[in-house]
Amino acid sequence: MDSIERLKWRYAVKKFDREAILPKEKIDRLIHAFNLTATSYGLQPIRLVVLQNKSKQGELVKHSYGQKQVAQASHVLVICIETNVDKDYITQYFEKVKSVRGTSEKILNPFRESLINSFSKKHTKEIKQWATNQAYLAMGNLLTVCAVEGIDACPMEGFDPSAYDEFLELNSMHLSSVLVLPVGKRADDDFFSGLKKVRRDLEETIIRIE
Numbered sequence: 239m240d241s242i243e244r245l246k247w248r249y250a251v252k253k254f255d256r257e258a259i260l261p262k263e264k265i266d267r268l269i270h271a272f273n274l275t276a277t278s279y280g281l282q283p284i285r286l287v288v289l290q291n292k293s294k295q296g297e298l299v300k301h302s303y304g305q306k307q308v309a310q311a312s313h314v315l316v317i318c319i320e321t322n323v324d325k326d327y328i329t330q331y332f333e334k335v336k337s338v339r340g341t342s343e344k345i346l347n348p349f350r351e352s353l354i355n356s357f358s359k360k361h362t363k364e365i366k367q368w369a370t371n372q373a374y375l376a377m378g379n380l381l382t383v384c385a386v387e388g389i390d391a392c393p394m395e396g397f398d399p400s401a402y403d404e405f406l407e408l409n410s411m412h413l414s415s416v417l418v419l420p421v422g423k424r425a426d427d428d429f430f431s432g433l434k435k436v437r438r439d440l441e442e443t444i445i446r447i448e
Contacts, residue, residue: 248385254310258423283369287316301401311420319369
């Protein structure tokens with residue numbers, strides 16, 4: 239299948255085959271795809287929790303408004319944001335740039351100082367929203383890669399972030415959960431797998447300017 243056919247194939251799985259476990263190489267590709275996601279300024283204020291533990295997955299159902307996909311899935315990916323995007327965080331990023339690219343301090347310093355100054359003036363809520371936007375970029379990227387790789391998935395906003403944070407001990411890592419993505423293999427009896435995809439016509443969603 240080409241990329242468009244793969245995107246037509248994917249859907250938000252409502253029931254996973256709980257016996258199907260994704261091979262390590264598939265999960266590794268998702269991990270690398272997450273890490274390669276484009277983010278604002280390249281700062282990557284996001285982290286990915288990869289959960290493969292049926293007992294813990296089962297416990298998360300009650301924090302996911304009863305959505306059983308988190309228990310059935312092969313793995314549950316939890317996209318989180320960094321809660322401390324400050325001067326130290328930004329400085330560490332630029333040290334990484336210097337190490338990887340060998341960029342001189344003379345070139346890096348103006349951009350680094352500009353970002354530090356800009357973020358120091360932002361309210362905590364503003365930084366959280368900015369970081370959350372990057373999490374959605376990552377979700378979109380992962381969904382596309384899932385489609386291309388033939389991995390079934392169910393993107394979820396419907397969960398209790400505070401409960402997830404406590405259960406997965408994310409607070410101690412200065413992280414906050416934003417999105418959940420159970421992945422695996424659709425169950426043969428998932429009714430939704432056979433339904434036609436419903437989308438607006440291209441003429442309604444695309445504006446061509448020539």
